[in-house]
Amino acid sequence: VIKYDKRYYSETSPWVMFTKGIESDKSMASWNRNDIPLLSRGLVCAYPLLRGTQFFDNDWLLKGSQERKLTHIMDFIDSAIFLKTKGLTDRLAIHATGESGSITALTSIF
Numbered sequence: 001v002i003k004y005d006k007r008y009y010s011e012t013s014p015w016v017m018f019t020k021g022i023e024s025d026k027s028m029a030s031w032n033r034n035d036i037p038l039l040s041r042g043l044v045c046a047y048p049l050l051r052g053t054q055f056f057d058n059d060w061l062l063k064g065s066q067e068r069k070l071t072h073i074m075d076f077i078d079s080a081i082f083l084k085t086k087g088l089t090d091r092l093a094i095h096a097t098g099e100s101g102s103i104t105a106l107t108s109i110f
């Protein structure tokens with residue numbers, strides 16, 4: 001899921017991938033008035049739909065949690081690789097919150 005303001009978007013706009021790890025859910029990707037300051041500066045907010053999150057049903061959650069945590073991390077890495085290889089951005093950052101999100105972000109960087 002990608003959020004941006006087309007009035008301020010350009011090819012050089014920075015992208016940020018957001019994650020809360022296993023606590024990620026649909027509310028992250030829905031419209032939020034706190035996003036306005038980010039979007040009005042041309043930032044593109046990306047919310048990858050990772051297995052092991054609460055975006056969908058319980059089966060989706062179990063496919064990337066506990067002993068399958070590597071699946072969750074690889075989904076995050078694959079999302080970043082997709083953005084880079086498709087030429088969507090040259091500048092990509094990660095913003096993680098919570099314990100699980102921080103583990104996902106740090107592990108994907110290494």
